[in-house]
Amino acid sequence: MRDERRATLTDVATRAGVSKSLVSLVMRDEPGASAETRRRVLDAAEQLGYQPDSRARLLRSGRSRLLGVVFGLQHPFHADLVTGLYAAARETGYEIALSAVTPGRGESEAVTGLLQDRCEALILLGPQSSTASLARLATRMPVVALARPVRDNGVDVIRSADAEGLALAVEHLIGLGHREITHIDGGRAPGAADRRRGYRSAMRRHGLTEHERIVPGGLTESEGAAAARTLLENPPTAVTVFNDRCALGVLDVVARSGVGVPHDLSVVGYDDSSLARLAHVDLTTIAQDVAVLTRLAVTRAIHRVEGAPIDRREIVVPPRLVVRGTTAAPPRP
Amino acid sequence: MRDERRATLTDVATRAGVSKSLVSLVMRDEPGASAETRRRVLDAAEQLGYQPDSRARLLRSGRSRLLGVVFGLQHPFHADLVTGLYAAARETGYEIALSAVTPGRGESEAVTGLLQDRCEALILLGPQSSTASLARLATRMPVVALARPVRDNGVDVIRSADAEGLALAVEHLIGLGHREITHIDGGRAPGAADRRRGYRSAMRRHGLTEHERIVPGGLTESEGAAAARTLLENPPTAVTVFNDRCALGVLDVVARSGVGVPHDLSVVGYDDSSLARLAHVDLTTIAQDVAVLTRLAVTRAIHRVEGAPIDRREIVVPPRLVVRGTTAAPPRP
DNA sequence: GCCTCGGCCTGGAACGTTCCAGGAAAAGGG
DNA sequence: CCCTTTTCCTGGAACGTTCCAGGCCGAGGC
Numbered sequence: 195m196r197d198e199r200r201a202t203l204t205d206v207a208t209r210a211g212v213s214k215s216l217v218s219l220v221m222r223d224e225p226g227a228s229a230e231t232r233r234r235v236l237d238a239a240e241q242l243g244y245q246p247d248s249r250a251r252l253l254r255s256g257r258s259r260l261l262g263v264v265f266g267l268q269h270p271f272h273a274d275l276v277t278g279l280y281a282a283a284r285e286t287g288y289e290i291a292l293s294a295v296t297p298g299r300g301e302s303e304a305v306t307g308l309l310q311d312r313c314e315a316l317i318l319l320g321p322q323s324s325t326a327s328l329a330r331l332a333t334r335m336p337v338v339a340l341a342r343p344v345r346d347n348g349v350d351v352i353r354s355a356d357a358e359g360l361a362l363a364v365e366h367l368i369g370l371g372h373r374e375i376t377h378i379d380g381g382r383a384p385g386a387a388d389r390r391r392g393y394r395s396a397m398r399r400h401g402l403t404e405h406e407r408i409v410p411g412g413l414t415e416s417e418g419a420a421a422a423r424t425l426l427e428n429p430p431t432a433v434t435v436f437n438d439r440c441a442l443g444v445l446d447v448v449a450r451s452g453v454g455v456p457h458d459l460s461v462v463g464y465d466d467s468s469l470a471r472l473a474h475v476d477l478t479t480i481a482q483d484v485a486v487l488t489r490l491a492v493t494r495a496i497h498r499v500e501g502a503p504i505d506r507r508e509i510v511v512p513p514r515l516v517v518r519g520t521t522a523a524p525p526r527p
Numbered sequence: 528m529r530d531e532r533r534a535t536l537t538d539v540a541t542r543a544g545v546s547k548s549l550v551s552l553v554m555r556d557e558p559g560a561s562a563e564t565r566r567r568v569l570d571a572a573e574q575l576g577y578q579p580d581s582r583a584r585l586l587r588s589g590r591s592r593l594l595g596v597v598f599g600l601q602h603p604f605h606a607d608l609v610t611g612l613y614a615a616a617r618e619t620g621y622e623i624a625l626s627a628v629t630p631g632r633g634e635s636e637a638v639t640g641l642l643q644d645r646c647e648a649l650i651l652l653g654p655q656s657s658t659a660s661l662a663r664l665a666t667r668m669p670v671v672a673l674a675r676p677v678r679d680n681g682v683d684v685i686r687s688a689d690a691e692g693l694a695l696a697v698e699h700l701i702g703l704g705h706r707e708i709t710h711i712d713g714g715r716a717p718g719a720a721d722r723r724r725g726y727r728s729a730m731r732r733h734g735l736t737e738h739e740r741i742v743p744g745g746l747t748e749s750e751g752a753a754a755a756r757t758l759l760e761n762p763p764t765a766v767t768v769f770n771d772r773c774a775l776g777v778l779d780v781v782a783r784s785g786v787g788v789p790h791d792l793s794v795v796g797y798d799d800s801s802l803a804r805l806a807h808v809d810l811t812t813i814a815q816d817v818a819v820l821t822r823l824a825v826t827r828a829i830h831r832v833e834g835a836p837i838d839r840r841e842i843v844v845p846p847r848l849v850v851r852g853t854t855a856a857p858p859r860p
Numbered sequence: 861g862c863c864t865c866g867g868c869c870t871g872g873a874a875c876g877t878t879c880c881a882g883g884a885a886a887a888g889g890g
Numbered sequence: 891c892c893c894t895t896t897t898c899c900t901g902g903a904a905c906g907t908t909c910c911a912g913g914c915c916g917a918g919g920c
Contacts, residue, residue: 202876213900218878228898243667248643249582249591250876253905258582267606268801276600277629289640292625296610307622310581419807446807449782468601474752474779535906546870551908561868583906586875863920870913879904887896 201242210238221246252312260291261495262308264301265319267294269413270439271467271482272319275340278488279317286496288314305331315495318342320384336498340491341482342384343508350498351508352491356385357392359480359513363434363462364396366478366515371523372432372460373402378411378421378444380436389464393434405430411440418443426451431524432460438470438479445475445520456522466516476519486511534575543571554579585645593624594828595641597634598652600627602746603772604800604815605652608673611821612650619829621647638664648828651675653717669831673824674815675717676841683831684841685824689718690725692813692846696767696795697729699811699848704856705765705793706735711744711754711777713769722797726767738763744773751776759784764857765793771803771812778808778853789855799849809852819844 203221207214212231219226220235227235238244252258263279265272276292283290291311293304301323308316315336321328325346331337332348339351360377367375377393380386390408397406407430411421418440425433426448435441441463445455453459456478463470466481490509497504536554540547545564552559553568560568571577585591596612598605609625616623624644626637634656641649648669654661658679664670665681672684693710700708710726713719723741730739740763744754751773758766759781768774774796778788786792789811796803799814823842830837 204876214876215878215880215901216899219899222878226898231898245639245642247586247645247876249586249645250905251878253580253582253586253907254876254878256878256905267609268603270601270603273600273629276627277631280627280629281631292627294609294613294625296606296613298610298614310578312580312582414805415808416806419805443805443807446779446782449779450807469748472747472752472776473749474776474783475748537906547906548871548908549869552869555908559868564868580906583875584908586877587906587908589875589908861920863918865916865918867916868914870911872910872912874909875907877905880902881900883898883900885896885898887894889894890892 200247201239201244202247203244205242206235206239206244209242210235258312258314259288260311260313261288261492262291262293262305262311262313262316263319264293264295264304264308264316264321267296269320270469271341271437271465274465274467274484275319275488278484279492281485282489282492286492288492288496302327314499317491317495322384336495338491338495338498340487343388347507349507350494350504352487352494353385353508353510354482354487354513355510356388356513357395359464359482360389360392360434361396361399362513362515363464363480364393364400366517367432367434367460367462367521368400368402370432370460370521374405374430374524375402375432375434376407376409376425376430378409378418378425378433378435378440380440381410381412381417383413383436386436389436411436413437413440415439415443415446419447422447426453429453429459431458432462432521434462434464436464438463438465438467438477441477441479442469442475445477456520458525460521460524462521470516470518478518478521479516481514481516483511483514533580534572534577535580536577538575539568539572539577542575543568591645591647592621593644593646594621594825595624595626595638595644595646595649596652597626597628597637597641597649597654600629602653603802604674604770604798607798607800607817608652608821611817612825614818615822615825619825621825621829635660647832650824650828655717669828671824671828671831673820676721680840682840683827683837685820685827686718686841686843687815687820687846688843689721689846690728692797692815693722693725693767694729694732695846695848696797696813697726697733699850700765700767700793700795700854701733701735703765703793703854707738707763707857708735708765708767709740709742709758709763711742711751711758711766711768711773713773714743714745714750716746716769719769722769744769746770746773748772748776748779752780755780759786762786762792764791765795765854767795767797769797771796771798771800771810774810774812775802775808778810789853791858793854793857795854803849803851811851811854812849814847814849816844816847 203214203217207217220232293307295304317338320341329346329348337349379390409421411417422444463477463479466479470477470479536547536550540550553565626640628634628637650671653674662679662681670682712723742754744750755777796810796812799812803810803812
């Protein structure tokens, strides 16, 4: 009842009364067919519901034109990045192949899947793998790490200037009059070290060394919530948080404890993920420029694949402060 | 500096001094080669770092053994489902190919991508497409709709008993002593109609017709927040919400307004997505059995592909109440 | 001793594309 | 009017597999 075999190039060709080579041309939108024939071919293809078989196509051309993307299913910011990657790949002639990291499916498994699909390059979102294993992978094919610094010459890195981002956050708070500014960090998460460093040096630069305080956090809401509970034992007037997700946990615990945001406590997140933009969250945050990051990642991957000469292995994109409703002047003492 | 062409069957064959057909046999672990030769071939393959080319393999065998999955990148519950699908596919010999729906990439585009990859079946998570277009798709290949009812005989449906789920929620609240129970609905979202119906009939069944009240919501946090603002003008003692994401928005607005959860207001979500389980959210919710739903979806898709005889087009999985911290007895008047 | 039968192996034809070399006809150039 | 160029088109050889039809050889049955 189903499937009387999918239509092939040959089917379309006989129907349109031309050779399959010509149909191939037309389908790929290459010159070499008259407008008239082109229309006939397209009509025939339409009628047969013809869909090119990418396997055969790629087998023959020896190329897959596939960019493998490894992402964390549970991270809203990754969702934003993947959205950007799809958009960035749109007009390039390359396609995105997704492979998710889940609680039951590790990064190496995700990568293996993409290798069997013969991806030509890999874009890894905030990879957790060791530098060594990333480096090993990079000897086999172009690898772009997105949103995580990697100290290895083989892998390309596209990331935000995380230290600078945290400086923006701290300076915004200082501008509002804060001095007691605590940082809730991301532990061993990608980028966490840089953000910690940015916080520290900004505090020092402004002579607030004595108020420097770092509370261990993490990259999830529950880690943020836990950190907030610690924090509230001895609250500062402002807090910068490793990322938006973690900040959400903070906000939640803070709101329940009766401390008012932003009047008693200012909170700054990081990422400007879709979470932060939600009207009821309205989180002041440091925006990573997703459009730019993803565009750079895709073009870098493609350049590597095509062997274009490339100057720097690492591109650092400046982040941007987005002021929303969770920051204000500190309470009058 | 990279990739001096990957090894092929023929390379292995000449190295081992046998025909490529034989190598093919050995690689697929089929009978027809002596132990001795088998070892020689495997050695040669090992030395050359041979990896079979799945494109060629699938092209020739006419099968892709690929299950296409279309999911919404922004939905945490979809993330949970995808996680389950990966797990369910693990031992089946089929692989999962992901295609995301994003703000800039519609469902039909996501499907087209999978069609070109020659997926053998499609699993669509809460598809938004019209019944008609799903039906059309289903004439070309097996289609399984997950978590959305579809009134068409061509497409398989695996879903939770949503009406029943809402009855569970309402009855739990009634058991606690509530009578003023409002429902915040999901508008036109998949499953919303069933949940609305379940709420209504449960209220009627318990003689609470006069307290029946439905506030328009949606499937995102911000829609939940908006609904909560409406709700608070004239608050009930309990509210059942279309899904966890929406409930999160409700919780947030409620917490900020000084109304205590659960003592002033009980809240029940839907999905038991990872959001609900977060310690600081601790949301009472109706769990969809992700493990069962995803296992059924995968096996159903495979059965269709393999032409096994199948009785019912639709499988309805009972949901389950998960009591956490957002429900309690109503305040003493 | 001949026939059959298994076990092991080979060669070549697919699969649905793209790519390349070329050919026929129309268009331009002297 | 002939020669070149361009435009449009065709046929067939790849790509790396799997699948099918067989071939060869030794063992067993009559």
